[in-house]
Amino acid sequence: MPKPPDDTRDVAKPLGFMVQSEARRMLSDAQIAGDPQRLADGWERRFIADGQRAEEMIRLYEELGFEVATDPIRPEDMDEDCEDCQLLAQLRFQLIYTRKKPTT
Numbered sequence: 001m002p003k004p005p006d007d008t009r010d011v012a013k014p015l016g017f018m019v020q021s022e023a024r025r026m027l028s029d030a031q032i033a034g035d036p037q038r039l040a041d042g043w044e045r046r047f048i049a050d051g052q053r054a055e056e057m058i059r060l061y062e063e064l065g066f067e068v069a070t071d072p073i074r075p076e077d078m079d080e081d082c083e084d085c086q087l088l089a090q091l092r093f094q095l096i097y098t099r100k101k102p103t104t
Contacts, residue, residue: 043098044099045095045096046096048093050092054093066100069096
């Protein structure tokens with residue numbers, strides 16, 4: 001198989017970093033459990049976000065007609081071997097849940 005031109009390899013380096021970052025983010029999401037009581041109450045675990053992004057997403061989901069709840073990332077929710085997860089807790093990331101509003 002022929003080698004790609006040098007300029008292609010230069011472009012691929014930053015993309016590789018982005019792919020690795022995304023893989024770590026997804027791994028962290030998978031290693032942080034949702035609150036079993038919230039899930040039992042009909043809440044759907046959406047994603048993890050930092051403070052400002054969480055506020056934006058809360059407003060967006062509310063505008064779409066959802067109820068929104070957030071929980072701080074707690075050590076007991078995490079896989080103890082996940083270093084990235086520990087960082088999420090220290091940086092005050094939040095776990096966002098939504099559910100449809102009850103019809104009246």
